[in-house]
Amino acid sequence: MPTIGEIKTGKELNKKGDRSRFIWTSCVECGKERWVPIKKGKPKYSKCSSCCQKGKIAWNSKGGRARSRQGYVCITLPIDSPYVEMAPKCRKIFEHRLVMAKHLGRFLLPSEHIHHRNGIKDDNRIENLELVSQLNHNIKTTMCSRCSLRKEIRLLRWQIEFQSEQIKNLTIKLMEV
Numbered sequence: 001m002p003t004i005g006e007i008k009t010g011k012e013l014n015k016k017g018d019r020s021r022f023i024w025t026s027c028v029e030c031g032k033e034r035w036v037p038i039k040k041g042k043p044k045y046s047k048c049s050s051c052c053q054k055g056k057i058a059w060n061s062k063g064g065r066a067r068s069r070q071g072y073v074c075i076t077l078p079i080d081s082p083y084v085e086m087a088p089k090c091r092k093i094f095e096h097r098l099v100m101a102k103h104l105g106r107f108l109l110p111s112e113h114i115h116h117r118n119g120i121k122d123d124n125r126i127e128n129l130e131l132v133s134q135l136n137h138n139i140k141t142t143m144c145s146r147c148s149l150r151k152e153i154r155l156l157r158w159q160i161e162f163q164s165e166q167i168k169n170l171t172i173k174l175m176e177v
Helices: 082-086 095-104 134-142 148-176
Strands: 007-009 021-026 033-039 065-067 073-076 092-094 113-116 129-132
Touching: 073 095, 082 095, 092 095, 095 113, 095 129, 113 134
Parallel strands: none
Antiparallel strands: 007 021, 021 033, 065 073, 073 092, 113 129
């Protein structure tokens, strides 16, 4: 086991082709010991990778926003966020749930669902979101605005209204005669 402050080259540490120098040092937060590259005579990193990521969003995470496989926007909450209680241990939460929770000023229950009125899953404006129960959400998603059954129902309703107006007009004309 190396001692703190010991310096070796990358080649000595079996890092092929690496001629840079490394120092055996410990993390300032957790004390974990590891080899760290030297930059300007000092260890390049003072913290280990797990301590660097605590409470922060990773440098390559696009601000904590990502798209889920289902097409929803997913956000990584900072550890000090009041809404971190709604998220699982990984602190990732769907943006539409967060927007609705902030609008209502309270946490959402797992049984509460958010429906996108226009069917676009990444349109998380509060005007487009609707808080619904599980049953109502199932009905709304199966009868979405883009599905052919919904369009057919709309067409039939329009035809019924149109025909009822024609009947009304005919009865008025017949009464005049």
